[in-house]
Amino acid sequence: AFDALLLVAERAEAAGGPSDAGREEALQGVVVAVCAGLAGKTPHMVAASLLALSRLVYEYRASPRFAPVALRLFEAVLPLLRHREQEVVRAAVVLVKVQLSALPREAVQPLLPRLVPPLLGWCSNKHAH
Secondary structure (H helix, E strand, O other), rough: OOHHHHHHHHHHHOOOOOOOHHHHHHHHHHHHHHHHHHHHOOOHHHHHHHHHOOOOOOHHOOOOHHHHHHHHHHHHHHHHHHOHHHHHHHHHHHHHHHHHHHHHHHHHHHHHHHHHHHHHHOOOOOOOO
8 A cells, every 4th residue: 555655656746747846746735635534534544644644754754845744744743642542643653753753853843842742641551452
């Protein structure tokens, strides 16, 4: 499934034309389409969308034109760290870890006060169910 997602992203990027702006806009379109899954009715759908976004961020982490998209995505995912379903929180943590490794330190530092408290809340949860 991830291979198919990356193929869609590559094709969209190629269809964006030779300009960086067109390619960035096409890639943003793919990210927005995957983000639609965050409004899913089931925790499984939301978690799957988060994992797909993680794969996209990982794949395009070296691309300077993807950094603004990843930063906006980072801010949008922070509230999901407080989700009541553990499956969603775990997938959100995966995405946050990928984003922390992909984004420049200067971009992430202002978001740390909003990132740490939800993570600490799950430290006391010892139940895996």
